[in-house]
Amino acid sequence: MPPVSGDLATSIQNGWAGFLDLVSKVVSPDWGALIALIPLFVAPLVALLLLAMLGRWTIFGLLKPRARVRHVEGARAMERDAGGHLAPPAGAPFSLRTGLVYPFGTARTDDGEDLSVICPMCRVERLAQIGTCGNCGLVLNVRRGIEIARPAGPPPGGAAIA
Numbered sequence: 278m279p280p281v282s283g284d285l286a287t288s289i290q291n292g293w294a295g296f297l298d299l300v301s302k303v304v305s306p307d308w309g310a311l312i313a314l315i316p317l318f319v320a321p322l323v324a325l326l327l328l329a330m331l332g333r334w335t336i337f338g339l340l341k342p343r344a345r346v347r348h349v350e351g352a353r354a355m356e357r358d359a360g361g362h363l364a365p366p367a368g369a370p371f372s373l374r375t376g377l378v379y380p381f382g383t384a385r386t387d388d389g390e391d392l393s394v395i396c397p398m399c400r401v402e403r404l405a406q407i408g409t410c411g412n413c414g415l416v417l418n419v420r421r422g423i424e425i426a427r428p429a430g431p432p433p434g435g436a437a438i439a
Contacts (some may be wrong), residue, residue: 330404351380352375353377353378354376354379355377366397367395368381368397368417369381369394370384370392370393370394370405371392371395373393373424375390382432384405384406391406396412396415397415397417398413398415399415
């Protein structure tokens with residue numbers, strides 16, 4: 278039986294040595310091994326930060342308010358029918374005297390002539406200043422968009438110099 282007590286004492290000593298080894302690692306750790314583990318903890322945090330920033334930029338890019346700017350051209354020539362007569366478009370202001378169709382929302386020409394509009398519903402002609410058709414009652418209230426000023430010629434420099 279003495280060997281049993283020796284085995285018990287050895288196992289208790291081995292357990293105590295293991296416990297002291299564990300406590301020594303916690304109390305005085307191997308700093309070189311811990312420093313080697315820093316990238317394993319920092320890399321996921323950096324990846325999460327980059328993903329969050331990328332997601333925020335993507336959401337902002339999709340949802341940011343944008344100015345609604347339309348390029349408004351000036352008056353254009355009115356189309357002609359098969360017989361060569363002027364064919365004014367429905368709903369757009371026009372002048373039969375000049376043969377031009379003006380942008381939506383224009384009521385007068387530059388020289389003060391009142392423009393006409395053909396009602397898109399009943400095809401009755403009326404003045405462009407009147408917002409409601411006197412025949413069918415359609416309210417045609419189209420406002421003029423933002424006009425973009427464009428330079429008359431090419432920008433200075435480059436091909437303009439040659």
